[in-house]
């Protein structure tokens with residue numbers, strides 16, 4: 268069993284969704300919505316399939332369309348017991364930097380909901396690491412800094428305020444020494460394993476459509492960096508996910 272802590276597995280991303288669901292029957296997937304439509308999709312899949320859990324939220328790229336009414340819908344949907352996190356939420360100044368204040372406001376409103384319902388959050392942070400850190404430092408919600416791309420020093424600052432670091436396919440990329448350093452320096456207990464499917468397929472499949480079955484390549488690279496065997500690494504990463512997302516009944 269492998270737990271994929273961050274994926275986007277739904278019909279708007281995969282033409283062959285039924286095939287993928289079958290392929291993933293021995294995987295546990297935390298499936299992330301990014302807007303109202305995909306939040307509904309991940310909720311429906313979590314209700315249908317035992318091995319799928321839902322993270323729901325409004326991604327910063329959708330900030331201009333989000334109203335208070337949408338936040339009320341999100342709050343209602345959070346009551347579904349298969350919702351294990353609010354995500355994917357955060358800040359993206361790469362995609363759009365002229366609405367920073369609006370992005371921060373939406374991020375904070377969702378952190379407040381996470382606090383109210385005692386859920387962790389899955390955080391997207393692109394070209395916005397300082398603001399992300401400052402906001403999480405103030406609100407102190409348990410956070411998974413997904414697809415971590417910053418330095419070891421930054422990772423340690425996040426860990427100090429209770430966050431974990433999401434590691435996926437990018438650690439296998441040949442030119443990515445920074446993430447290798449992060450993995451080398453962090454205790455395994457601080458890492459969450461993820462794909463970000465359908466994006467970021469690891470080497471040797473880089474550039475293809477990703478799914479959770481490719482996590483074996485990521486586990487192998489982490490095991491090599493740590494000088495541990497793959498089974499030890501996988502068991503620990505699964506245990507981290509079970510504890511962080513409070514996945515009751517998963518062994």
Ligand SMILES: [Zn+2]
Nearest residue numbers: 275299355463
């Ligand atoms: Zn994502």
